Amino acid sequence: MSGARPLLQVRDAGHRYGDRWGCRGVDLDLWPGEVIAVVGESGSGKSTLLGTLSQRLSLTEGSIRYRAADGEAADLSEIGESAVRRLWRTEWGFVHQDPADGLRMHVSAGGNVGEPLMATGWRHYGRIRAAAAEWLRRVEIPVDRIDDAPVTFSGGMRQRLQIARNLVVSPRLVFMDEPTSGLDVSVQARLLDLIRSLVAELGLAVIIVTHDLAVARLISHRTLVMKDGRVIESGLTDRVLDDPQAAYTQLLVSSILQG
Numbered sequence: 001m002s003g004a005r006p007l008l009q010v011r012d013a014g015h016r017y018g019d020r021w022g023c024r025g026v027d028l029d030l031w032p033g034e035v036i037a038v039v040g041e042s043g044s045g046k047s048t049l050l051g052t053l054s055q056r057l058s059l060t061e062g063s064i065r066y067r068a069a070d071g072e073a074a075d076l077s078e079i080g081e082s083a084v085r086r087l088w089r090t091e092w093g094f095v096h097q098d099p100a101d102g103l104r105m106h107v108s109a110g111g112n113v114g115e116p117l118m119a120t121g122w123r124h125y126g127r128i129r130a131a132a133a134e135w136l137r138r139v140e141i142p143v144d145r146i147d148d149a150p151v152t153f154s155g156g157m158r159q160r161l162q163i164a165r166n167l168v169v170s171p172r173l174v175f176m177d178e179p180t181s182g183l184d185v186s187v188q189a190r191l192l193d194l195i196r197s198l199v200a201e202l203g204l205a206v207i208i209v210t211h212d213l214a215v216a217r218l219i220s221h222r223t224l225v226m227k228d229g230r231v232i233e234s235g236l237t238d239r240v241l242d243d244p245q246a247a248y249t250q251l252l253v254s255s256i257l258q259g
Ligand SMILES: Nc1ncnc2c1ncn2[C@@H]1O[C@H](COP(=O)(O)OP(=O)(O)OP(=O)(O)O)[C@@H](O)[C@H]1O
Pocket: 017, 021, 022, 023, 040, 041, 042, 043, 044, 045, 046, 047, 048, 049, 211
């Protein structure tokens, strides 16, 4: 793990829906190249936390500091919308559970991967197409499908295309919301392998929400366990899953073991 200072520093973060807290009191340091899994049962606040950290939901209380590529750390609630939009174009990615939320379903695969490059100033058509073809190869989509739209792709291919669209600009931080659920088990395993190798190769920092502890085990360095909107346990993934301290985590782990 590289980098002497955290990429993301979260203190006492919370998001409130009306008069109910979706998540609250969350502290977290994410280091460059580190993968953190957020686990917990349905309704525990995982998606709300991911939304809050990624600025898709407002921060009702607390603070989130992000250290940008230029080395400057800034409070995300203070930098303004256009700076956050710039982060999305250049430093951040978001992989949705449903590829339709992260892709343009009727635009060609090459267009889906080329668009983010154009948004960062790439202009040369030949180079954009070559970069898109290279990314299709990396995510194991046959390059002869480059002119086909994702509506014609299988679920696994769509998800791999969404990953290519996110990673083509070499982001530093990628948020993932249940990226493998909804796929067949064998497709899931292959996708997880791909995500794991790309994340390691590119040195990405990732926050991944999953209800599947096997996904957390396979892909993450650290795990946060959520219950009722709070992080009730956190630590190295192997420690949390092999030697859970909180009674709730013990239950979560044993319910998986019992199938
Ligand atoms: N748009 C919303 N308006 C009001 N309450 C919401 C909204 N979205 C989520 N909540 C509430 O916030 C709490 C946390 O929900 P959240 O979706 O973050 O949980 P989750 O762990 O991601 O669940 P799942 O695994 O089912 O997606 C729940 O009590 C939920 O009912």
